[in-house]
Amino acid sequence: MGIVLGPNRYGKAETHLVRIYRDTARHSIRDLLVSTSLQGEFGPAHVSGDQSAVLPTDTQKNTVFAYAKEYGVGEIEDFALRLARHFVSDTPSVTGARVEVDECGWDRIEVDGHGHDHAFVRRGPDLRTTTATVQDGDRAAVESGVKGLVVLKSTGSEFQGFLRDGYTTLADAADRILATALEARWRYERPEGDWSAGYSQTRAILLERFATVHSKALQHTLWEMGRAVLETRPDIAEIHLKAPNRHHFAVDLSPFGLDNPGEVFYAADRPYGLIEATVERDDPNRR
Amino acid sequence: MGIVLGPNRYGKAETHLVRIYRDTARHSIRDLLVSTSLQGEFGPAHVSGDQSAVLPTDTQKNTVFAYAKEYGVGEIEDFALRLARHFVSDTPSVTGARVEVDECGWDRIEVDGHGHDHAFVRRGPDLRTTTATVQDGDRAAVESGVKGLVVLKSTGSEFQGFLRDGYTTLADAADRILATALEARWRYERPEGDWSAGYSQTRAILLERFATVHSKALQHTLWEMGRAVLETRPDIAEIHLKAPNRHHFAVDLSPFGLDNPGEVFYAADRPYGLIEATVERDDPNRR
Amino acid sequence: MGIVLGPNRYGKAETHLVRIYRDTARHSIRDLLVSTSLQGEFGPAHVSGDQSAVLPTDTQKNTVFAYAKEYGVGEIEDFALRLARHFVSDTPSVTGARVEVDECGWDRIEVDGHGHDHAFVRRGPDLRTTTATVQDGDRAAVESGVKGLVVLKSTGSEFQGFLRDGYTTLADAADRILATALEARWRYERPEGDWSAGYSQTRAILLERFATVHSKALQHTLWEMGRAVLETRPDIAEIHLKAPNRHHFAVDLSPFGLDNPGEVFYAADRPYGLIEATVERDDPNRR
């Protein structure tokens, strides 16, 4: 057996673009981290060191900045699609492109009860994100999401009746804190749509379900979140949820003559549970 | 000359306490990072290894959790003062205590237009912070502040007429982005007061001044921020401001036939300017 | 179409285990970050909240600690395999397990020219890593690697003759700094072998190739690294290399009347190139 080049790709990661719109005195701001990645006919670049088919990552970065001026940013999904399509269409050696954009939100600073024209304060800490992929001409896909959505509920969460083996010491918990930094990514059926509405509504559903579902486990909450999104948004094909279980342990205060009925907790860093689930549509053709 | 022990202190850093108030169905949450540090008669602990005057850092951590139950958290300034006073009053070997508390904010999750009773989402990314110090009986001081207040203005900022030497290449900027992650710490005249009002009003002034001052430099903005705080809050003796200048460089788009009138920026990570200034009251007795 | 649960898994991430061997006065230390993740019949845990098939992540953590005592750590590959096999064999609902272990290295502190018996200093910053997966009974696979191997060469690297389009401004570089924080992961043909020798030799080959290949691009260097590994180690089926291109830009010193023939560089943080390549054996049966 010989030795050959397998799957490979390259690009520019984390280009930090800030785009100001200043056509009127009321500016607006877009703050994006853009990562591009290309696939294509790059065998010679590896095997013989011939770079003639390689568009430099520096050029990819330049393109991100130039497109922000030429076409504006618009919805991050459209910005990512436009960049991905450009790389595939306009670069002969490129057969596939993936463009990921994380957007950091800013609010207007309040002055005398009104949002200021050109001064902003970071909203946070969660980010809106999207990944557009284009392959083989114009086969495009868009996966959007939210990262770092930190949520906690102080009751309405249990974890009981789980499997026990010889290494189990955990007791049933009828009422515990549930906390996570949610990462959700949902794939749209088609690479077009009202991206903003899709994002806002999905984020709102995720929050609402987290709050109102009586949780029997983080798995259970994730399922209910994902199901509600798919029920509400027919344009979403599937959703992937990734949730670290940020453990909050009730502190034993009995040595100090104090009880602790779910009031004083130690928030641990590591280790943490890590729960991942996909909720999807049941496609009879796929079974 | 002999060799002697100089200044020393020890404590428990970053105890992550979450306190839930659940007396009614409408819970509330307090999320604190608490660091305690003690000074005192700890020479033997170092020089001969005799620990009989050393209250373990583990005990300090226990005290943080126990006090959150016994006395509740209340204002972080009062919580920090109570802990610091306890260590100094109740531990014979301790002559001074410093307790620092960072508070992370949470908002109620909105469900049907109302804040939920027991589900929360992290506000952010800035933190409210305080440091209480108690020394020699009950000489107490409180310094409160805000950390990580990330702000940006897209115009209304210049940097011109600066000193030039043989290593200067920077051009005058009549209109530039000004951005920072502000850290402000203000010392109260006395260790008592309406801490919440002090915090909210000071934070609001800092934001308002950042927005409305036409900045001739970050130094100029910091001065105007500090001055406005002292003018408004007679209970604040001085304020220290620390502001990394998060540089946003306009991208040169001319190679692509595009102009860039302050619209497309590259946000740099390092290096960054770092500006620090104290604004204080002019005490004739001190001069 | 209905809505169904898709792929899912859960586990305990980043259990930080330190294992001391103290059978003689000459201790040894193993410092591991262990992440376990299980797949199986967890539909009811999500859909109806029934946790009776779910082995808690807390139990997984306990098992990591208990196994470190019962069986010792040994090679991280064997430790990961033993844990993964246990979860699949001994838990009826579990059909697949993935156990990832990162090992942090320690050297003995030198005292009078000899390594001390029980005092250690962290080696670093790179980590040895492995991922063992077991599925459907005992179908096991092992992928080992190194993370954070930070390397730099000050010459012997060029990047020339690349593709240019209308957004290209980069000039050919006949002699540049090449620097990266390499992550390499190689899959063994079979889940057994002399893991330590495999690791040490592969790491040495990667370093040697980085140093001695005259690089025509980071892609070219990665290929040569991967090829050399496969040529030397018949037990390795494929290797995946991921390398951020840590750009070092020569500073323009001409405004100060100084030339800069590749001597003074600014090391940038972001953006960075990101190059990924797999080198594999050419399996005629797979074509």
Add this chain to the structure above:
Amino acid sequence: MGIVLGPNRYGKAETHLVRIYRDTARHSIRDLLVSTSLQGEFGPAHVSGDQSAVLPTDTQKNTVFAYAKEYGVGEIEDFALRLARHFVSDTPSVTGARVEVDECGWDRIEVDGHGHDHAFVRRGPDLRTTTATVQDGDRAAVESGVKGLVVLKSTGSEFQGFLRDGYTTLADAADRILATALEARWRYERPEGDWSAGYSQTRAILLERFATVHSKALQHTLWEMGRAVLETRPDIAEIHLKAPNRHHFAVDLSPFGLDNPGEVFYAADRPYGLIEATVERDDPNRR
């Protein structure tokens, strides 16, 4: 009382300079993070926005790069002093300068048993550091140190006979793991000397003392470290040691029928003890 500007300073933080020496085929590399900070007559810059006395932080960065070429880097202490003296001597408005340099170490990559001429691998994770300050003409001071020196001993450490109060639950430990990420900073008597020898010997003493002192507490170890440094190096006036106590808790394995005689530990992240101590010379003139 009026409102006035108090202490203030500004500079450029974390300029990442890489300097290659390539006068012969055997290159060498210096990898530095340089932070400069100036004090002086900057009142108008704040109060009226007049920047005519302000040397831009961009110029400070340029100077770092230019000096690396003009004068070379040499010892980081000399590099920092040269920069600090320049800012104070050559800038009329500057009365004080502080220059901090962190140096990251690199080893030559081994090829065929020899260190390669121009390929390097990061040593680590600890950094050599220095801070030079120059004030009022040429009053210079140098404080050097080491950061991130991660050490652990698996025995030879106890913590017993400590003070107990009503919040104490910790038991005496006759044999425990002691681990820290040491930060040491020592002030030289005079701003000149054999910096490299000072660094190497001090670092070696710190490690040796950590290893061989039977520790009765981290405080005790710090004292012994500091004392040994002052006894050995008459050119060092004082040393400040800062050591997070990285707790390693023995895991209770008794639920699994296993004992744990100091073999299996959980390494905790937070909270951590934080111990700080200065060891200095007893100056009769100062008492």
